[in-house]
Amino acid sequence: MRNKAIALLTIVCLSASALFAQSTIGAEVTTLEHDTQQGTYNSLVQVDSDTYLLAYQGLDGDGFIKTFTISADGATVTQVQSLTHDNINGTYNSLVQVDSDTYLLAYTGQDNDGYLKTFTVAADGSTITQVASLEHETANGTYHSLVKVDSDTYVLAYAGTSNDGYIKTFTVPADGSTITQVAVLAHDYDGIYNSLVQVDTDTYVLAYSDAYSDGWLKTFTIPADGSTITQVATYEYDTQQSTFGSLVKIDSDTYAVTWYGYNSAATLATNSWGSYVKTFTIPADGSTITAVAV
Template identity: 35%
Template sequence: MNGEKGQALPLAIMALAFGMLVITPFLSHAGTNMISSGTYAGAITGNSACDAGVEHAIWNLTRGALAEQFSGPGDQVTYQLDEPINGLTTSVTVTSNATVGVGAGEIADSVIDTLEYDTADGFEPDIINISGSTYAIAYRGPGSDGFIKTVTIAANGDIGNSAIDSLEYDTSDGFEPDIINISGSTFAIAYRGPGSDGFIKTVTIAANGDIGNSAIDSLEYDTSDGFEPSITHVSGSVYAIAYRGPGSDGFIKTVTIAADGDIGDSVVDTLEFDTSNGQEPRIVNVSGSTFAIVYRGPGDDGFITTVDIAANGDIGNSVTDTLEFDTSNGLEPDIINISNSSYAVVYRGPGSDGFIKTVTIAANGDIGNSTIDTLEFDTTGGWEPRVINTSPGVYGVVYRGPGSDGFLKTISIQDNGDIDTSAIDTLEFDAADGFEPVVIYISGDIFAIAYRGPGSDGFVKTVDISRTWGSATWEIVATAGERSVRAYVETASVNASIISWRIE
């Protein structure tokens, strides 16, 4: 069988010499053997210098480091084989031609399904999975009151025709809610309530979407101001809330919430992490007791600060480290871990354009002295961006863009923080309005976006973002003397198929 494969490529070349069109099944068989052998020149007796050049390129694309020299379609690399073959020097030119099929980060051209879950108002929504196909949306609804509604979103993106259940958890005010799971069917909502004070309430939401008739417990954690709260789990029953408090300064407080929804009668600890300005904070865990807060700080610039929060809720007396990641503007930021100490921040920057920057944050809270990389992903407008990891190395950003429409863009970011120079793909998911969008993963390639749409109503839409990389296609031209061979090859990992091959 090995001898048969070894002769397949010369036979294919002979067929081409007689003007026959040779396509994938025959030459793929030959090329695969050559690749698996790893001896691209010596394995085919009597093969020409050009043929060896093509095989050399295939082997190096799939088994060597050649593919790493390409960053996108149209890139070209030319090199010569180290040793003459049949007395001829072989020159090889490889062009990254395209991607076959759909690659990771590519977005389907239209939304899958839509539900207008509130036909009156749907401000500042936040969405969370309850169980299976059941999801809850917390938002500021009619009368600026606080609402929760549950909906069904199937794995294929189909959304139920109406909400399952609804609860008006605050009949006075429910601004900027942030919802988090506590345990099982217990959920907590941090929000700006009556008098613009900071509140947290717990509710029960069953797996089928049924919501308890009233809140379980409530705590007014700041009796002065509690704007734009962001809540995260610390350890056990301890939770931290970062928010804009009195004087628009940045605050973080810890509270206890039991699995059954009981909230401690008072806060555990408090830190004023920015004594000048701390607007629109978002908090994430970095490692252990280290947490990072990204926010709009003094002068509307973009800041990241790290703090230490012990498992019992005690907060360090001062911040660990701070980086001003944008000295012009850093509005409505969101932060996500890329890999290890690499983090990405999306935000509305100078000119109200959409920006993404990468930074390093060590496990002990030390922040790199400068950003790693930057991409201006929308040069017209990038309001209220949120970011999600869609597949390895690919991130989706939802935001309100030009014309206040709703946009989704996918961006490639390497583990070391390097950002590709342009977005992978873009979808305008609402051509009328797309305020305050948030995005959540559903299943497979399906994601859901909740947002305030036309008429300030509450909407949720599903979209398809490919999570698998397609195979690459390459044009390989090998020239020796007066002869050239041009091949089109499809590669995926260490496998390759020859799409076409001709002598010129």
């Protein structure tokens, strides 16, 4: 019998303080097993007050898009619609909303190439229609992290040829009819486990792992039209091991990165693998990255 990664949607009630405090997180409300064969590389966004859109890799490695309705209290989760948008591969998904009924997906398709696709999705989730597709990377395109810059500009961090770290910008109109690459920057020899966050209107911060699995933060300046990408500041936050990193914005100049890594302590008895969190301050212009707490 082959191994299966079962696809589940689980609703949990969280308190704000529990997100960064090591305490009881909250109570699980309900769970829906929406795919009994496979469910990996998930990316989930909100469509409206009770409708959600999920991109994931399902049976036979295919790329799927599904809609669900979730009640305000989280008591019910109902699958509404499903679309198999790639029957070869659908990994490293990163999904963002373009406008009220249009969505942009970055993912890894056939031959591990990098793709962008747009979809129109009805507010109630009843229909999912693929609109446009762009193969933006023909050598390798993995570890995607996609962020919206303004109404028609998007920035993507990903691992390209030989896992080199890249930043690209694209323009996509509100109806998703076209996807156009604008600018590209190769910022590191390796750039995996990408997590990209917007700092302000033209500044972005990226958490990623390099060729030695060290953990890095970098800031970039990108104008609203995406015409240029300029690296500003760098900070190595882990010199041992950093994998599966995730970066979040806490307030206007404070950020937290969490990752799975290795604590190289003074004695072998206290050496350990585990999950870590560090906080940083970054000004609006991205000129400095300062560690606060770990």
